[in-house]
Each structure stands twice: as structure tokens, then as C-alpha cells.
Amino acid sequence: MKLGVVSAIFDELEFEEMIKTLYTLKYQCVELACWPSGIKERRYAGVSHINVDDTSDNNIKKIKTIINKYNIEISSLAYYPNTLDPDLKKRDKIIEHLKKVIKMSHLLDVNLVTTFIGRDQFKTVDENIEEFKKVWPSIIKYAKEKKVKIAIENCPMLFDKTQWPGGQNLFINPEIWKRLFNIIESPYFGINFDPSHFVWQRMDYISPIYEFRDKIFHIHLKDLKILEDRQKRVGILSYPLDYMMPKIPGLGDVNFSKFISALSDIGYNGYTCVEIEDKAFEDTLDKKIKGLSLSKKYLNQFVI
Numbered sequence: 001m002k003l004g005v006v007s008a009i010f011d012e013l014e015f016e017e018m019i020k021t022l023y024t025l026k027y028q029c030v031e032l033a034c035w036p037s038g039i040k041e042r043r044y045a046g047v048s049h050i051n052v053d054d055t056s057d058n059n060i061k062k063i064k065t066i067i068n069k070y071n072i073e074i075s076s077l078a079y080y081p082n083t084l085d086p087d088l089k090k091r092d093k094i095i096e097h098l099k100k101v102i103k104m105s106h107l108l109d110v111n112l113v114t115t116f117i118g119r120d121q122f123k124t125v126d127e128n129i130e131e132f133k134k135v136w137p138s139i140i141k142y143a144k145e146k147k148v149k150i151a152i153e154n155c156p157m158l159f160d161k162t163q164w165p166g167g168q169n170l171f172i173n174p175e176i177w178k179r180l181f182n183i184i185e186s187p188y189f190g191i192n193f194d195p196s197h198f199v200w201q202r203m204d205y206i207s208p209i210y211e212f213r214d215k216i217f218h219i220h221l222k223d224l225k226i227l228e229d230r231q232k233r234v235g236i237l238s239y240p241l242d243y244m245m246p247k248i249p250g251l252g253d254v255n256f257s258k259f260i261s262a263l264s265d266i267g268y269n270g271y272t273c274v275e276i277e278d279k280a281f282e283d284t285l286d287k288k289i290k291g292l293s294l295s296k297k298y299l300n301q302f303v304i
Contacts, residue, residue, distance in 0.1 A: 001263065001272050003296065003303045004029030004075050006220065008047045009276040009288050015049045016066050023070035025292055031114060031218070031273045034077045034101045044277065045080065052077070052097070052104040060107050075271030076112040076151065076192075076218055077105045082168045083139070084118035084131045094118075095135070099142055106146040113143070114151045114192045114218055117180070121166035128170045129179060137184060144188045151192035151217035156201070159241050173201070174208045181215065194220035194275070195254050200244040202236075205254070206262050213266040221299060222275040223252030246277035248291045250298035260302040272303055 004027050010018045022030055033047040050063055067074060079101045085091045098115060105113050117136065119128050143150050154177075158167030170176060181189065193216050198205035209216065224246050231243035249256055260272075274295045276282060281291025 001219075001260075001269055001303045002028040002073065002075070003221075003299060004031060004073075004271055004273040005292060006031045006033070006078065006273050006275040007049050008033040008044045008078070009282060009292075010049075010285075011047045012285060015063070018049055019066055019070050019072050021289065022072055025289065025296060027072070027274075027292070027296065029073040029075040029271050029273065031075045031078045031271070034079050034104070035081075036097050050077075050104070052100045055104065055107055063108060073271075074108060074110045075273055076114040077101050077108075077110060078114045080114070080116050080153065080155075082116065082118040082157075083135055084120055084128060084170065086120045086122070091135075095139065098139065102139075102143050102146055102148045102150075105148045111147055112149045112151060112217060114153060116155070116157065116169040117152055117171040119157070119166060119168050119170040121163060121168055123166065125170065125176065128166075129176075129183070132170065132180060133183060136180075140184050140186050140189050144186065147188075149188050149190060149217050151190050153192040153194055153220065155194060155197050156240075158239075160239055164239070172197070173203065174211060177208075177212065177215075190215040190217040192218040192220060194222055195259050196220075196222040196224035196246065196252070199224045199253050200226060200240050206258055209259075209262040209266060209268075213268075216263075216266075216268060216270075218270060219263065219268070219272040220275045221249050221256070221272050221295070222277060223247040223249045223254045223256075225252040245279075248276060248278045248281055248295045248298075249274060250295070251278070256299065256302060272299075274299070 032049050035046050035048045081094045152171045156167040156172045157169040195205035227243050234242045281287045
């Protein structure tokens with residue numbers, strides 16, 4: 001396994017400076033944020049460290065030169081929108097940009113894109129699966145043509161009133177995963193697994209590793225702490241951020257020893273990227289660097 005970072009936390013750094021920072025911290029890879037320029041709908045969205053509209057030979061060469069200079073691999077190109085947005089014009093623009101990200105991943109020889117399925121938050125799971133059938137076969141077909149795998153993160157996107165009541169990502173549990181994988185049976189369609197999202201849903205994040213061993217394309221290493229007193233007071237139907245708190249690895253409730261042990265059991269030897277959403281380590285560049293330094297020190301017990 002290789003240890004890296006989700007670049008979205010470094011919204012203040014240009015591409016080369018961000019890569020240089022990861023080199024200094026001795027990380028091995030980076031999941032590159034690739035949002036459209038100027039679009040920021042929520043925290044950690046809207047960051048773009050490369051321009052996927054520029055597919056010129058010069059731009060491709062420049063990107064490759066920088067990552068080779070610092071010996072940092074690109075684990076994937078990342079874009080996490082709502083591809084099932086009920087606004088069809090907005091949906092079309094999102095899918096258009098996602099395909100640009102897929103194309104750029106191919107041109108850079110990365111061949112992996114991390115993203116969301118999306119969801120109409122006011123429709124049922126079954127209704128959203130019908131939308132999935134309309135939208136996603138063509139996306140996976142395009143990805144297959146470019147020989148780019150698509151890894152879907154299991155985040156429900158259900159954190160505040162703008163995402164209530166159903167959340168903005170359908171890909172939230174193994175039962176839904178099975179249904180979607182049965183609809184699109186493709187080696188180019190898989191999982192970007194983040195255990196922290198299962199913690200606040202009170203779900204098992206170990207057994208799915210074995211069940212979906214051939215579908216795990218990428219890993220997010222983010223921790224999360226359940227605020228037990230708050231949950232007892234507000235209940236599980238409240239906004240999740242009312243009773244839980246994302247943390248850097250080692251400061252929450254994820255058992256990374258068991259999690260990474262299970263990954264080693266199945267022979268996973270891909271990319272594992274630290275995702276910083278811990279408010280204690282995000283409001284200044286120095287704090288972000290400290291959070292990533294502490295994360296690496298902790299995770300090097302399991303991933304070297």
C-alpha cells in the first residue's frame with residue numbers, strides 16, 4: 001500500500017507547491033482535486049489543482065514533470081459532485097465535467113477517478129436507482145473506452161439542511177452497492193472506501209472489505225469521533241454533524257489496525273489517502289501540515 005493525501009485541503013496552494021509540500025512530508029501519492037474553476041458549493045468542494053480543460057501536450061508534460069521531480073504518484077483524479085442532481089441542466093454540466101476528468105486521468109496515465117454516484121435527496125432509494133440506470137451506464141462506458149476505473153466513495157453527503165433529508169450520494173451501504181454492481185457489471189466500476197462514514201452510521205466497516213475485495217480501487221483514511229452525549233440528546237435522525245466529528249487518523253473511533261489488517265488480508269496494495277476534515281487541523285496552512293504530519297506518524301505503524 002502507498003500512503004497519500006487528498007489534495008482538497010490545500011486550497012491555498014498551487015499545484016507544484018502542494019506537491020512539494022507532500023514531498024517534504026514524505027507522502028508517496030496524492031488524490032488530485034479537479035473541480036470546475038470557480039465552483040464551491042460546500043466545504044472541500046471547488047478546489048482544482050490541475051485544469052482538466054487543458055489537454056494540450058504542454059500541460060500534460062508540465063504535470064508529469066512536476067510529479068516526477070518530487071517522486072509523488074497521482075492516485076486518482078477527484079471530483080465529488082451530484083451526478084443525479086434533479087436540475088437536469090446542472091446534471092448535464094456535472095456529467096460533462098466528470099467526463100473531462102476521466103479523459104485527463106487517461107492522458108496522465110493515472111487511469112482512476114474518484115467520485116460520487118449522486119442522489120436526488122427528495123426521492124427514495126428505489127427511485128434513485130432508476131435514475132442511476134439512466135445516467136451511469138454511459139459514464140462507465142466512456143470510462144471503459146478510456147481505460148479509466150471509477151471508484152465511488154461511500155459518503156452519504158447528509159450533513160446539513162441543504163442535503164436533507166436523503167443526502168446527495170446513493171452509494172452509502174453494501175446492500176445498495178450490490179444492487180448497483182448488479183446493474184452495471186464492469187471491472188471499471190468500484191469503490192473508494194472510507195471507514196469513517198460507516199462509524200457514524202453504526203455499520204460494520206470490516207466485513208465489506210472481504211465481500212467486495214475485487215471492487216476496492218482506492219482508500220480514504222479519515223477518522224471520526226461519535227459524541228455519545230450529543231447523540232443521546234439529539235438522536236440518530238439529527239444532522240450527523242450534531243453528534244459526530246471528523247478527526248485525523250488516530251484521534252477518533254476507527255480501528256485502523258483492524259481496517260488495514262483486513263486490507264492486507266485481501267492483498268490490497270493500492271493507494272490509501274489521508275483526508276483532512278478535522279476542524280482542529282484546517283484553518284491555517286501550518287495546522288494542515290501539522291495534521292498531515294501527525295497522521296503520517298500514526299499511519300506508518302500500518303502503511304510504510
